[in-house]
Amino acid sequence: METPPLILSSDLAQLGQDARGLARQAKSGQLRRIRQGVYVRAQEWEALTPWDRYPVLIRAAASTLRSRTVFCRQSSAALWGMPLLGHRHVVHACTTDDGGGRSRAGVRRHFVDLDSVRIEERHGLLVTDRVRTALDLAAFESFEQGVTVLDHVLRPQPDNLAPLSREELYAGIDGNYTGAAARRIRAALKFADPASGSPGESVSRALMHRLRFRLPLLQIEIRDARGFVAFTDFDWPDEHLCGEFDGLAKYRKPEYLQGRTPAEALTDEKRREDRIRATGRRVIRWTWSELSSPGTFGSFLAAAGVPRQQLPSCRR
Structure with missing residues (x-):
């Protein structure tokens, strides 16, 4: 589905226009404010399913953050087209600050040594690669979520993404996770089956x-x-x-x-x-x-x- 264009108050300000008009349009129901300074047309927003709204929220975060951000976990998964369980997800991004795990400006940050992670571009945004993204969900989310995403990446995808192999997934575990997280990943990976046809x-x-x-x-x-x-x-x-x-x-x-x-x-x-x-x-x-x-x-x-x-x- 086509995602609605973002309307940024900063764009209007740069043109010397009064951005307060956006707030008035939101109050009247014409626009929907999805993030501070970011709006979409209300009718287009309402037409989106909950799972189609999440990538829009990620794009909204990317449009207002000062530096180019690397998205991870559920946010990277959504941009890769991996199935997520549930309908309410916050935006997740990497940080090199070892006090990660904090939320700032509506984005939850996670400490990641970016030198040890492969970064790719997806839909114009930087994300952790498919191996790291899938392993992160298996490590930090429920067993059901881990199995769902691993089933998915082990089989060919309709957008011409090749399936990942168990070998490259296992190879991505050592050195990147605690012992407990590694055990959760291995349990989900051992159980995963690409014959499963849907989330x-x-x-x-x-x-x-x-x-x-x-x-x-x-x-x-x-x-x-x-x-x-x-x-x-x-x-x-x-x-x-x-x-x-x-x-x-x-x-x-x-x-x-x-x-x-x-x-x-x-x-x-x-x-x-x-x-x-x-x-x-x-x-x-x-x-x-x-x-x-x-x-x-x-x-x-x-x-x-x-x-x-x-x-x-x-x-x-």
Whole structure:
């Protein structure tokens, strides 16, 4: 989606114009103030999804900071197109001040030895490279966030970004993180699987692991007498059980619709599921609502009959 242009009060001041008019337009609802001295047209801002607003906030920060800034963590991830969990994120940037971790001017700073970090340019802004960005999220955010971003970078991307290898990710750990952070990264990296098809599938699998449900096989091909039926998101073959994460947004994406209307896509999905059930499998479906908390998802899986992991037997 096209991002709205930024309207800067400093630009008007340089032209000798009264920037106070921007504040009046914001008060009347014509503009939306997204950062001190930075505005966008309110109608354009409201049209953005929460995840599309975050890169605009990063650009707004970059436009008002005195020196050119290197963005990191969630901010770098957003500019690389990596999936972020949640909708509210502050802007994150590097600092060479070893008292990092402080917020200043609406930007959270993190100490980084820039001589040890590869810096790249993305959408006109400086960011930590993909390896460091992915590892930072695995090190400092939840296990679910770490798995989601590592699943993502291990597979080819639609914008021609090559997948990262496990070897280069493991190589980026030593010397850059504390022992505890390195253990968190390695746990997420060991668990990561590029076969996961979406952030919702990654979060689902990570929560299954956390909640000690038996892990499913991914993207299993199902066929019937008529031929190919589907690849299922999750499959527990011993239980004849399939699981499908339904992000709902896919019914609005052109690459999924392939010229169909959302209603036609839903009808096709129903026929696909009927054919899966006809092979003797049960099919369970869930959305982001069931993933809202570990307890909610655990209750859903248990009620659906998803098997638990078997605990190792104790030897006498």
